[in-house]
Amino acid sequence: MSDTDLPTTVLRAHAEDASAAELAALARADDRPRPPRWRLSPWAVTTYLLGGTLDDGTEITPKYLGSRRLMEVAVATLATDRALLLLGIPGTAKTWVSEHLAAAISGNSTLVVQGTAGTPEESLRYGWNYARLLAEGPTRGALVPSPVMRAMELGAIVRVEELTRIPADVQDALITILSEKHLPIPELDEEVMAQKGFNVVATANNRDKGVNDLSSALKRRFNTVVLPLPDSLDQEVEIVRTRVASLGRTLELPEGLESLAEIQRVVTVFRELRSGVTADQRTTIKSPSATLSTAEAISVMTNGVALAAHFGDGVVRADDVAAGLVGAIVKDPVQDRIVWQEYLETVVKDRREWADLYRACRELT
Incomplete structure (x- = not known):
């Protein structure tokens, strides 16, 4: 969808729609190796975030003004099997960066879990359509996949916002997913295996320390990048x-x-x-x-x-x-x-x- 195709009534378009022209230009100019199922190479993703001028003269507007090395570390992390945690005080562009990372890598920034004190485990694993569950019993049709499960099946990036606001016992539902790269569904005696390209970008405020601290086991599954306030x-x-x-x-x-x-x-x-x-x-x-x-x-x-x-x-x-x-x-x-x-x-x-x-x-x- 191009910028001109967007409905005029939309107050804020998704990153992949608002920046569709830039992403398309980067894809045309990008001749570097791309990890499996990535729309762009790590170099192109970083250029999309930090801005630059392509060989054909296309201007890429910067989405993040700050340390290039921080963005390179974040992008490189997602090219591995390790999840990324963006940490910083409120207002340091953590959500903004996570959205644009997902848009550039997967072309879809809408697979999101919003962390709150009431976030249930179903938001990270799966739930059930109870009308169908009562009528059919536990079937795949009655199962309601979470954004995490959908990202695993698609080989895409999923965003988990405000991870430390999620209760600790719910957070730990991510441990098996991040370490084993599969999601068991015991009710159906099957499991969902993550496709190549799947990864997690989580955000957390360091002001929230003590709210629901991450367990040591979960911390080890993330590479943490601290987004600072602007230097000057x-x-x-x-x-x-x-x-x-x-x-x-x-x-x-x-x-x-x-x-x-x-x-x-x-x-x-x-x-x-x-x-x-x-x-x-x-x-x-x-x-x-x-x-x-x-x-x-x-x-x-x-x-x-x-x-x-x-x-x-x-x-x-x-x-x-x-x-x-x-x-x-x-x-x-x-x-x-x-x-x-x-x-x-x-x-x-x-x-x-x-x-x-x-x-x-x-x-x-």
């Missing part, structure tokens, strides 16, 4: 700018509304509050309870763009980003509010070029 201010600003522009097109907002100056200020505020020190290293400040991730900066700026488009003059100003900024930082109405007010008075107020942001935030606070 410029890198984080570029990530936010790119994603805000993309979201603006999806939401059919006027182009060019994203203000680089406002993005730099929002990202600077987030980075200083995260690190507990100002950019010039001169002032120590308290950090709020919120993670203040890049994803939250994107949300703040997208909200600001919408305000400027619908209620302003089309130019994103301090008033447009202030509400989102306060909402992202003040999660605890008592402790976080104190931290934010101290930051306003000791840092923002002293920056003369930030006077408009100080006034806008003070009015809201």
Whole structure:
């Protein structure tokens, strides 16, 4: 399906549909060895993630701005029989990377298990259509395959989101699948054998440590890649700018509304509050309870763009980003509010070029 074939009512297309033209161009240019059932070679998958220019002039937009080596390790892991665990704080693009990995490798990013405290074992193994089970008994027709089971049969990538939020006894249903590469179905006296190309990409927040820690046996089945926060201010600003522009097109907002100056200020505020020190290293400040991730900066700026488009003059100003900024930082109405007010008075107020942001935030606070 090409970009022009997508229904105009779709708010967010799957990665394999939104980037169909790029994936097709990479497939045409890709003459390197491909693992069994992979749509692209590991080199092409990495190029799809990090961006580049093909020999025919096709521009591949970067999906991830960060360490090339991290992406190479992630892709190489999936080319082996070892599963991949993407670890990091909320908002470091773990889900985004897992989706694009599945799209580039299997052409299908929709085989997903969403981990929650209530995720049952059937989500990782299989369930039953109880009406057919009562009528027919245990038959293959009455069996409802999980996304994991379907991926095993297809030789595809399956994504397990928020693995550490799944109860420990349910997590361990993956051990046999990852080690033996088969899924027993004792009710039918048969098993599903994983086809070549099958693998698992799981994501987990390191802030969730202690929620449902992975057992040692399960940890050994994964190669862990930690996705860090952006290294520099410029890198984080570029990530936010790119994603805000993309979201603006999806939401059919006027182009060019994203203000680089406002993005730099929002990202600077987030980075200083995260690190507990100002950019010039001169002032120590308290950090709020919120993670203040890049994803939250994107949300703040997208909200600001919408305000400027619908209620302003089309130019994103301090008033447009202030509400989102306060909402992202003040999660605890008592402790976080104190931290934010101290930051306003000791840092923002002293920056003369930030006077408009100080006034806008003070009015809201």
